[in-house]
Amino acid sequence: GESVGLHLPTLSVQEGDNSIINCAYSNSASDYFIWYKQESGKGPQFIIDIRSNMDKRQGQRVTVLLNKTVKHLSLQIAATQPGDSAVYFCAENTAPGAGTASKLTFGTGTRLQVTL
Amino acid sequence: GAGVSQTPSNKVTEKGKYVELRCDPISGHTALYWYRQSLGQGPEFLIYFQGTGAADDSGLPNDRFFAVRPEGSVSTLKIQRTERGDSAVYLCASSLYSGTDTQYFGPGTRLTVL
Numbered sequence: 001g002e003s004v005g006l007h008l009p010t011l012s013v014q015e016g017d018n019s020i021i022n023c024a025y026s027n028s029a030s031d032y033f034i035w036y037k038q039e040s041g042k043g044p045q046f047i048i049d050i051r052s053n054m055d056k057r058q059g060q061r062v063t064v065l066l067n068k069t070v071k072h073l074s075l076q077i078a079a080t081q082p083g084d085s086a087v088y089f090c091a092e093n094t095a096p097g098a099g100t101a102s103k104l105t106f107g108t109g110t111r112l113q114v115t116l
Numbered sequence: 117g118a119g120v121s122q123t124p125s126n127k128v129t130e131k132g133k134y135v136e137l138r139c140d141p142i143s144g145h146t147a148l149y150w151y152r153q154s155l156g157q158g159p160e161f162l163i164y165f166q167g168t169g170a171a172d173d174s175g176l177p178n179d180r181f182f183a184v185r186p187e188g189s190v191s192t193l194k195i196q197r198t199e200r201g202d203s204a205v206y207l208c209a210s211s212l213y214s215g216t217d218t219q220y221f222g223p224g225t226r227l228t229v230l
Contacts (some may be wrong), residue, residue, distance in 0.1 A: 032216050036221075042224075043207050043221030045221070046219070049216070051216070089159075093197065093207070102211075102216070102217075103149070103161035103164055103172060104151075104159070104161060105157050106158030106160070107158050108157055108158050109158055
């Protein structure tokens with residue numbers, strides 16, 4: 001079936017460096033993507049989202065890039081901090097739009113480890 | 117303001133028992149979702165409510181799983197005749213409406229079936 005997956009299960013970066021977490025998706029019908037951060041023992045926390053009519057979206061220290069040609073999504077974290085250590089999931093919503101069902105399909109996640 | 121809350125935070129039960137997991141969504145959110153997360157995996161969709169009705173229950177694994185949201189707010193996920201394979205973290209999320217509205221997750225209930 002359709003799936004969302006990640007290239008790297010674990011990413012280790014030094015504090016202050018930039019982090020890039022990648023995600024491949026296979027459902028060409030998906031037009032809304034979300035990145036979540038999950039710390040141990042907690043539920044996923046929304047970071048940033050992007051619609052398929054955009055290539056790039058920026059938030060506070062985070063940027064999401066979408067390449068629809070190769071079905072690739074990435075999350076960039078600038079000046080990575082120890083508090084950024086967590087598991088990051090990309091998710092796709094295959095049925096966006098008000099009033100429609102909107103179940104998210106998640107990948108398996110990438111663990112980001114920030115070293116001092 | 118208060119986020120999504122789930123009770124209990126942990127539940128240990130024996131194989132064959134019945135369990136209920138509760139979710140209190142963010143006040144005013146009309147859409148409510150249940151997901152299941154196994155160790156080392158991403159959350160998997162179970163069921164979605166818009167108001168009181170289950171708009172999509174395609175993720176429920178079998179008829180031992182059932183969820184209700186009688187007043188359009190609190191939801192209860194019910195699992196009958198629990199099996200060891202049901203052990204997982206059960207996550208609840210809510211959004212203002214459906215579609216592309218952000219889904220906010222609760223902390224989850226860790227269910228362990230012995």
